[in-house]
Amino acid sequence: MSAAPQRKIVHVDMDAFYASVEQRDDPSLRGKPVVVAWKGQRSVVCAASYEARTYGIRSAMPAIRAERLCPQALFVPPDFVRYRAVSRATREIFARHTALIEPLSLDEAYLDVTENLSGLSSATAVAEAIRDAIRDELNLTASAGIAPNKFLAKIASDWRKPDGQYVIRPREVEAFLAPLPVAKIPGVGKVMNGKLAALGVSTVGDLRGLELAALEARFGRYGRRLYELARGIDEHPVIADRPVMSVSAEDTFAEDVPLSALEPMIRRLAEKTWAAAMKTPRIARTVVLKLKTREFRILTRSLTPPQPPASCTELTDIALALCGRVETDAEARYRLVGVGLSNFGEPEAARPTSQPDLFASV
Template sequence: MTEPVRRIIHIDMDAFYASVEQRDNPALRGRPVAVGRSQERGVVAAASYEARTFGVRSAMPSVVAQRKCPELIFVPPRFEVYRAVSAQIHAIFARYTALIQPLSLDEAYLDVTEPLLPRDTATAIAREIRAAIREETGLTASAGISYNKFLAKLASDYRKPDGQFVLPPGAGEAFVAALPINSFHGIGPATAARMNALGIYTGADLREQTLDTLVRHFGKAATFYYGIARGEDPRPVEPHRPRKSIGKETTYETDLIRENDLQNALATLAESVWHACTRRQRSGRTVTLKLRYVNFTQLTRSHSFTEPVPSATALAHTAHFLLRPLLPLPKPVRLLGITVSSLASTEEQTAAEQLSLLSHF
């Protein structure tokens, strides 16, 4: 029996954080807004479309954003509000399908091959969802509709903001061929630079590469790259995709260089990460320390255990252990981060601890 052609929708909220702030504060409407901190070490978390016309983008240092747009208005993030609005939006998704894969608070994949409500097309479903989001939250969303996740995500960017675009079966390969590699979801700046060095600048260039060539240069990711160059992506929408890591990083107002200051900062980070682990009832066996020096050089160090990390104290001790070989630091640090990965649930952790105890008898 032939499998039905999948119908995938990618919904992406338009300038989500900034749009929420403009919705809730009429004085901000029509003005360039950045969600973030305006301090010297601040970073833009999101920018309104008015700010984007000046070149302001998310992850941009606040001082650079202010230089590009002197009239830029900074507002502090309110993540509890964004999470509540995101829950409203996901409740709308759930009227149409149970196959929802969130990517973040403001975007998700929906598989509507067999929708919960009888609708003739995925295009009609996307249109209804966007109308419901506007009516119930006062916000706008864009949608991409296609037969796989990769193409649906590309399509959602094509008519932003407040639009939708369809890539029907048979159209994907030609659409991808004309696109620059650095616009491909799943190909980051570093990989794009490596591809450019090999003469790969567009989807058409990527399609000309043999699978063996891609494997030689890109390892396990080669199969994915080979497929998307042809408009192919077999990945299913995964409603319960397990989280791979839990972490937090902080950019400091004052550079850190003294060992005591670094250890205090790591202890605070460890408490924050452990709180997130506890809230999600997860812990992990691998701890990663991230440092970014004042010249933006970055390094990471990791250590893996046979059992999940049991406490915030243990997490802080591990971060200190990873820091110690780097001391004395060659230059001050502007950012620190701690991430826990190789996650296990609290129940799995308890079972592992019990087995470990039993092994001593």
């Protein structure tokens, strides 16, 4: 039996996507520090142009901090209807080359081009053709990473940003990975980085020096994942058409609190949930509020309005209103609250023809 061909994976990442769309459509914004965000005490940055990034502004940063970092920044409210339309256009370009497309958000996707539809000679040529089409047809730029697997392709796409691409060939994998900070590995955040630092690990090369048994003993199943990624091993396939079913954000309080004290947390969690939902072209119709009592009882309340929530403000208002559907007494206390969106569908199918039952509870 012949061996399966070496995978050829391309990770395409649009450059400063939301901000670039705004600069493309409004010439007065070009070359200026643009921040895509609603201005306000509770707002967060959705995107920042490269000009704004030179001031230290980044996505998910509080908008008020971004304003302090760059007082002359131009704040533009996000227009997700427009961004979704551009995202669909980029995926139409991808589909000319492969049917194996796994979107990660509106602005990035994995493509398996092991066998491409366009008859191009290499994955590098496919990435170049995609980036050329995005530039010529959409007047935007994208960066790409080309590698034998998804893990490496995603790292490579960030290597020559903006408007560039980078190839990691199979024979180059170990040498490429060895000097990288271990934080480049998915799942290695501040806490895990600290744990690895305590073991004397700061680079992927250092991590490669640890035995599998030692990593599994210390980190369980994730220890095996660390062992594999340190060697550039990632067998996860590109999975096309994986629909988003729900998104949510939740937090646990340091001390149990009454229902009347939940509003600030609900507002913050609604912003996180809305930002996550905007990474998919699908539309959520149902808002969910989750509560956990100090007795560890789970309560959920949900609302499916006649029209899907069209803004973070609408999501927040509905989530706060759902608190009124919680039967409680003055002594009740809560240890956790969560805000979610569910019942996702395609944009064309997201508008109900008749009004459903508005409230449901579990």
